Amino acid sequence: MVAVFNKELLSWYLITLKLRETVEAAASGSPKPNRDQASARSIEWTDQKQPSDSLKIVIKEDGKDNGVKVEEEAIPQESEWVISIKEKLEQARQDDLASSWTKLCIYRIPHSLRDQGDEKAFVPQMVSLGPYHHGKRRLRPMDRHKWRCLQRILKRTNQDINLYLDSIKEFEEKARECYEGPISLGSNEFVEMMVLDGCFILELFQGAAGGFKQLGYSRNDPVFAMRGSMHSIQRDMIMLENQIPLFILDELLGLQLGNPDQKGLVSKLTIRFFDPLMPTDEPLRKTDMNKLESSLGHGNIFDPLSDQSELHCLDVFRRSLLRSGPKPVPRIWFRKSSHSNRVADKRRQQLIHCVSELREAGIKFKKRKTDRFWDIKFKNGVLSIPRLLIHDGTKSLFLNLIAFEQCHLDCGNDITSYVIFTDNLINSSEDVGYLHYCGIIEHWLGSDDEVADLFNRLCQEVVFDINDSYLSQLSEEINHYYDHKWNTWKASLRHNYFSNPWAIISLVAGVVLLLLTFAQTFYGVYAYYRPSS
Template sequence: MEFETDHQWVVQINEKLKNHESSSMEIQKWKKHCIYETPPSVADLNKKAYNPLTVSFGPYHHMKKHLLAMEEHKHRALVHFLRRCNGKPLELLIQSMAEVEEDLRDCYKPLDDQWKSKNENNHSFLRMMILDGCFMLEVLRFAACYHAAGDYADNDPIFSCHGRLYVTPYIKRDMLMLENQIPMMVLDKLVEFEGNKNQDPEFLNKLILKFFCPDTPIFKSFGKCLHILDLYRKSLFQHEPTHPTIIPNQSKSNKHQEDEIIIPSARELLDAGITFKPSESHSFKDVSFNGGILRIPSIIVDDCTETMLLNLIAFERMHVGAGNEVSSFVFFMDNIIDNHVDVVILEQKGIVQNALGSDKAVAKLFNSLSRDLAVDRGGSLEIVQVSVCRYCKKPWNKWRANLIETYFRNPWAIVSFVAAIFLFGLTIVQTVYTILQLYHNT
């Protein structure tokens, strides 16, 4: 029996050798994947951060018991969407979405067999994509219309002022989960189906970012994005550092450089004479160090921050080529925040805006985010950390900081310090005068 099993394995491997895909085909195959299940090694650290609480999008959480209540509203959103499509039938929408059905399936890694069936009578995957896509598009559009309910009733449980206040924030949270994404192609197809040919190419991107960041201006075009989480991540890097970091001397050994990038906490940096200032933008890339001033983008820490950052980190971990900017920023913040004292310092400097209430909770949040976090060496943040560490090791910077802390903290201390210097100067003059007088007398 064991021999037969081994024989089957040999046959399978030989078949794969015969049907070996070229490297270019493998590249294209892996390139299509962009929505992933979070591996247990990551999800087990904080299961709540990766599981939607209100609504499911896509196959990974489809029809889960605690999310079933929202399915009724998805169907209603589809009806309202079709009413505004100039009488176009649902069958035509299904045909349009079927054009990219295979590409949509390829976005998910892994995908259960129940969603892979191509039976003409089985449109469950397309039905899910259409329902989820229409609901998502309707939520985005309604949120952009602050005073109008459109063709929805004023007492609609979702698309009303009541829903905007009590339901939309939870939908927004669920829409930023990696496992709860649908491909941007779905929304593109829905907008195309409506027939607005003069649509701005950035229409969807602007609509999505207005939903998530209503007060943040958009300064660049984002082009084609994989899904909402991908677009949101890219929006966090609109600006490069406005005060470039001076690159330190790289002549030291690699071992010494590795030791240097363990950046001290905010309290220790303050003691070393480093000044904190908020960056001119909110971009995670806008971290710089120059002339003893460490600039860090201002970040709001609220109930959704943990979920948002963990899913962005998970996307960077799972998607090859996504980059590691969010992971690097979180690792950097964990380094400078050891406890609540560091949080207080960053709050006073306008870098951390604490909506959690407890400074200890903010410190605990950043300390937990970096658990099992892999950060690629290199990049602008490593240059910042190396520069900061070298600055801290210069004794003069610490002496100057202690001098300022001791004698220039308040006006009375300054007056006392100046008076002491003045008296010391008078004493020296008097001593010199006395010596000269004695010299002339002799």
């Protein structure tokens, strides 16, 4: 038996074998071998190479007619499809072992949110920070100013670039774990990007706090001056996909100042830099600012996250918006556990009725004087809402804050709750107009319709649990007041008969006329039955 895996070698082997047998038979004149002799001369031969197909060729010599019989026996072997699946599973196992989800805090915007919102709200238009948008052609012009910024820092501090590169090199692995998915940049390129982008951010922070002139920049500098482009840069820097880990900024600032213990200082600079993006025009009192800055990094109540060193500027700005005392405990409206079914369900996102319907139920609206735009109160039929300023950067700010709350597991949903509550209030331009009349909403957009459309689109595909909202108890109180018919009747009476002085005069005149008619009827009937003597 001869086992052969190469068909060409098999052909040459058979030809050689037959020629040798013919020559030997002619030389010796011996008779042809019988079947037993031919079987005894069976030879098994195996090629040393890996077989190219899954068949084993068996050659047998037949002594009867000197023919050759070829038999094919199938070798059990896995198909290419199964092999490819196993390779993918092995790659998934390696990815799972290499990934550290506990450090992840800078996410890519989910497609469900990106499709519903404006692309410009998530994608930077002037400057790229971090790896997600690094190297894009339309953002490259700002790179020249980044290098100019880095050169000025090294000149001002009289330091060598190797100091920054070597220091950030030690944090490379930790920084990579903050981003979602594998980063295709090499080690040197990644460290260079962290140093360049981080120094650019810190230079903007320090210039906005103390003045760019003190840092050595000209008053007509195209970037490092408080001009119109600064607002666009601020919008890009607050985007979720455009973040640098905060510990990188802390390390770079410590190198610049010659003091490595600078944790908390970057957070203070962040709050001051992004203050123009605040969705309120109520000024922050100096005492509140001092309390806010002193509370950063010390685990105060307003900080919903325990480990600040793994986060970024967007998270710092979010926590500055949510500075507060203890919030109301959410009340469970449904018996099912709030974390057992986290799906987007618009039926469970309806916290309250719109402004027009609440007004019909007798609920009044009043502006609340506070810079905490989310701090809404309800008492004795009066809904007190802080002033909300809507400008061209509000949509991008809210969308990125909502995206961060949707992606980060250890983050609350306070901003999402507020936006959905406002979305419930606003169904039409008439609702926006009345809130503007009450001083609750001030906007710089083209019309009230644009404001209504803005809020109606913000949370279309947002995962939201009504039981996990700080406004759930307040919403229940409002709905309880709304469901009382007596309140609706009183509101209808005020609306129809006490809405203006002429309506009041008409009502009084009608009541007097009714009383006089009743008196006349009474005395007429009384005189009929009890005539005077």
